[in-house]
Amino acid sequence: MPKMKSNRAAKKRFKLTGKGKVKRNKAFTSHMQNNKSQKQKRKLRKSGLLTGGDAAKVKKAISA
Numbered sequence: 001m002p003k004m005k006s007n008r009a010a011k012k013r014f015k016l017t018g019k020g021k022v023k024r025n026k027a028f029t030s031h032m033q034n035n036k037s038q039k040q041k042r043k044l045r046k047s048g049l050l051t052g053g054d055a056a057k058v059k060k061a062i063s064a
Contacts, residue, residue, distance in 0.1 A: 004064040006062055006063060007062065010062055011062055014058050021055070022058050023049060029041075
């Protein structure tokens with residue numbers, strides 16, 4: 001049986017924190033910045049965490 005491969009796309013987009021939570025970057029940052037308020041753009045710079053079933057799926061994709 002060959003080794004299971006991790007999903008390389010997921011590996012590039014998500015990181016695991018020290019406690020095993022899944023860290024992600026926010027969406028809506030790449031273009032049309034002049035339509036967004038300064039407050040919105042500032043909040044989008046920060047990373048977020050995945051929750052629930054999404055986090056479980058990503059963990060499986062990263063570690064396989």
